[in-house]
Amino acid sequence: MFGLFRISAAINGVALLVVIYFLAIRGWRAINWTFLTQPPIDSMTKGGILPCIIGTLCLSIGAIAVAMPIGVASAIYLNEYARPGRIVRLIRLGINNLAGVPSVVFGLFGLAFFVVYLKMGVSILAGSLTLGALTLPVIIGSTEEALRAVPDTYREASLGLGATKWQTIYRVVLPTALPGILTGAILGISRAAGETAPIMFTAAVFFTPSLPTSIFDEIMALPYHIYVLATAGTDIEATRPLQYGTALVLIALVLGLNLIAIIYRSRLRKNR
Amino acid sequence: MQNSLKMSAEDLDFYYGDFHALHGIALEFYENQVTALIGPSGCGKSTLLRCLNRMNDLIPYSRVDGKILLDGDDIYDSNVDVVALRRHVGMVFQKPNPFPKSIFENVAYGLRVNGMKDKSFLAERVETSLKQAALWDEVKERLYDSALGLSGGQQQRLCIARAMAVEPEVLLMDEPASALDPIATQKIEELIHQLKDTYTIIIVTHNMQQAARVSDVTAFFYLGKLIEVDQTETIFTRPKLQETSDYITGRFG
DSSP states (O other), rough: OHHHHHHHHHHHHHHHHHHHHHHHHHHHOOHHHHHHHSSTTTTEEOOOOOHHHHHHHHHHHHHHHOOOOOOHHHHHHIIIOSSHHHHHHHHHHHHHHHHHHHHHHHHHHHHIIIIIIIIOOSSSSHHHHHHHHHHHHHHHHHHHHEEEEEEOHHHHHHHTTOOHHHHIIIIHHHHHHHHHHHHHHHHHHHHHHOOOHHHHHHTSSOOOOOOOSSSOOOOHHHHHHHHHHHHHHHTTTTTHHHHHHHHHHHHHHHHHHHHHHHHHHHHHHHTO | OOOOOEEEEEEEEEEEEEEEEEEEEEEEEEOOOEEEOOOOOTTEEEEHHHHTTTTGGTTTTTTEEEEEEETEETTTTTOHHHHHHHHHEEEOSOOOOSSSSSSSHHHHHHHHTTTTOOHOOOOOOOOHHHHHTTOOHHHHTTTBBBGGGGOOOOOOOOHHHHHHOOOOOOEESSSSTTSHHHOOOOOHHHHHHHTTTTTTEEEEOEEEEEEEHHHHHEEEETEEEEEEEEHHHHHHHHHHSHHHHHHHHOOOO
16 A cells, blocks of 8 residues: 555656656757747747747746736635634635636736726736736735744734734744745746746747847746747747747746745744 | 832633633732643643733634733733833743844844844843843853754743843743753743743743742633632632642642
């Protein structure tokens, strides 16, 4: 029985390695300095993917910038201030359902609401807001968990010293919960960076050689670029290495972002 | 020695939802005295203690009837600032609960949340408080190390220093030594002896010997009622009621 559990667990690790191996084998030849620092040329059959890298970075950071404040504030309200009751149950129901909504629905919502109704156009801003809405439940969930893990004795000690509720949250609860909150941010960023459907109507375009100069610019993005090259490119077969190379860069970017957050988190824990 | 009245409970009732935890408690606490609250688990002694700085406000569906006076003013009056009250009535908890911050920051916390920014004042007060708590010599070399690296007994003395740094007038202690070994317990008890020169101390304890050693007045609680209160010596040698005698001699509880 124990062996079965171990095999189940091992499958996860193996799956990740297989994915990375598969991408690396097929994509590593495409990766070179030009690929990382130049825009695509010749109808995207040659050149690099710089606009996509920049675009995905912008969207990920934008999504976190949208989702972190709202998500953390929501979690603080739910966990620290709200008295259990019907309203809180309703809010939680909403959050849980938000987590279950397919990402393409978020894309359509973003198109209808941010792009068209609020007249943001296809832009980094509209894409960030859409991705932010998508990552909100992840951030709220992990922040709430982190807040619940802060012992009540810390809150009591702080209040007992004449701190206000907000001082208690700001000076004791949040710093203690920060590593857990960052874990949520990591998951959120990873999710946002890899999503395709929410940005294809709201932020990403087929091709643009120029880099964005404002949040109202449309951009290219790694996941959408892969999708375009693999399904609608001018020469799908010839660009296979480019597709795998782009996928490899995307994976590296996500893992890199995760790594930075993990290192930061473990440094925080050590400084206790 | 005639001590002046510092705090008193008048006809105090407390409810956790439907559970009637305290019944008409009337009890007086005097300056520069240690009052021990004793009684079996669930008798309401901790509940009373936590009413004295309104820590019970945090418990949903709880309710208080009656009065608690601090220097003659009812702390449950609607215009009382609870945050300010807790600066006057400090608390040390059952388990040592230092913040996951440095030793210095733990002691300075109460001052910082009061808006104190003067560095030399903070440093001075931290040193004084740690000395009062008999911890200074053990930690002066590592004030900026994490408080979580201290032993349990040191952590509890740190919590006492932290409570004293805001210069409260009353110090509430909820079984402050129950999680500590005998040597650490002895240190805490010696500390209580010294602190009563400055503070009004109210201590909840499960340990009869401890109550006898540290307190001037002892109040015995049973099933949410105050059964008997008297000079500690009297309570432990000539209690008036059979129940008190039974509990003290260990026949129940």
